[in-house]
Amino acid sequence: MPKKDRTLFPPKTPMWKVRDMIEKLGGIGPMTEKLMSKGFFPPGADTIQGWSTRNSLPGAWSPAVFALAQDAGLIKSPIDALIRDATLDRKARARRRAHQRANAS
Secondary structure: OOOOOOOOOOOOEEEHHHHHHHHHHHHHHHHHHHHHHOOOOOOOHHHHHHHHHOOOOOOOOOHHHHHHHHOOOOOOOOOEEEOOOOOOOOHHHHHHHHHHHHHHH
């Protein structure tokens, strides 16, 4: 008898602006060089191309890429790189937008 799927709420992955960040950091080659200058052993170009294609980052590389984007002035914090959080409902998103607008001015 197969096991029952006991997942009450299936996980929803957040959607990031990875493609835009890679493009604004100069593309795949310059991003690799920037990772090396920060002391990271860089992933292969195919790996970074995969991130861009999927528009997602593996968890282990997220802090490094977000740090590059923050240093370049593309984002203030990692939450700024979030396109949409599937876990938030409409009211929470509206509250967050209103809060962001209030803090922007």
